[in-house]
Amino acid sequence: MDKGLLLVLSGPSGTGKGTVCEELCQQQNSLCNSISVTSRFPRKGEKDGVHYHFLPEAQFEKLIEEGALLEWARVYGNYYGTPLKQVEEKRAQGLDVILEIDTQGAKQIRERVKEAILIFLLPPSLKELWNRIKGRGTEKPEVMKERFLAAHGELKEISNYNYVVFNNNVSEAVDKIKAIITAEKCRVARNKEKLAKLSEERWLI
Ligand code: ADP
Ligand code: 5GP
Numbered sequence: 001m002d003k004g005l006l007l008v009l010s011g012p013s014g015t016g017k018g019t020v021c022e023e024l025c026q027q028q029n030s031l032c033n034s035i036s037v038t039s040r041f042p043r044k045g046e047k048d049g050v051h052y053h054f055l056p057e058a059q060f061e062k063l064i065e066e067g068a069l070l071e072w073a074r075v076y077g078n079y080y081g082t083p084l085k086q087v088e089e090k091r092a093q094g095l096d097v098i099l100e101i102d103t104q105g106a107k108q109i110r111e112r113v114k115e116a117i118l119i120f121l122l123p124p125s126l127k128e129l130w131n132r133i134k135g136r137g138t139e140k141p142e143v144m145k146e147r148f149l150a151a152h153g154e155l156k157e158i159s160n161y162n163y164v165v166f167n168n169n170v171s172e173a174v175d176k177i178k179a180i181i182t183a184e185k186c187r188v189a190r191n192k193e194k195l196a197k198l199s200e201e202r203w204l205i
Pocket of ligand 2: 010011012013036037040071072073075080081082100101102104105106
């Protein structure tokens with residue numbers, strides 16, 4: 001069985017990563033998202049083990065020491081990281097895994113997993129980004145501002161990504177990411193085994 005793809009989805013807070021990822025995973029049975037660990041407090045409505053695995057800082061630091069994280073970063077003052085085992089097990093089952101992570105984490109993935117596919121999700125405009133952050137209403141005003149202002153630095157990282165997708169409309173953004181997945185699965189380098197089998201059959205002709 002072919003190992004599943006590893007996709008990374010980054011973009012400024014409020015761009016719509018969570019929304020797009022959820023819809024994508026609902027539509028694509030072979031795709032699942034990884035549940036990150038974080039030291040931040042749960043927001044209203046967030047469930048442990050569903051949205052994140054919520055851990056105290058000391059336990060997070062233990063995971064770093066044990067090498068249990070594929071990547072990790074401090075974002076807006078809290079730790080966030082991707083559990084290595086969970087991702088490897090899913091990919092070994094042939095499932096494609098999508099990581100919704102920040103640009104620091106994406107950089108680590110690029111160095112560690114050469115075949116990873118990095119996608120940057122963008123809002124149609126910065127004005128719309130601000131409207132989405134405000135409209136979501138999950139943060140206090142000063143935190144909303146901090147996240148909005150961080151977008152400037154994050155946009156500078158785009159050249160390290162393989163694809164850019166504008167999230168003007170959720171279903172269009174989802175369709176574009178599905179098209180990226182389809183194209184990536186057609187790469188010659190990802191079909192070496194099937195091509196070798198085909199060449200073994202040459203004697204039939
Ligand atoms: P992120 O995960 O990137 O921080 P969210 O998925 O939480 O962003 O989306 C931020 C807000 O923007 C949410 O209220 C969501 O419903 C809204 N949103 C997401 N995508 C769109 C879109 N294409 N058009 C309008 N609103 C959107
Ligand atoms: P939030 O607090 O809004 O859930 O997430 C804040 C930021 O942390 C977002 O940019 C999100 O993509 C990023 N993030 C979430 N999980 C991870 C992770 O496992 N690793 C890294 N590096 N960033 C993450």
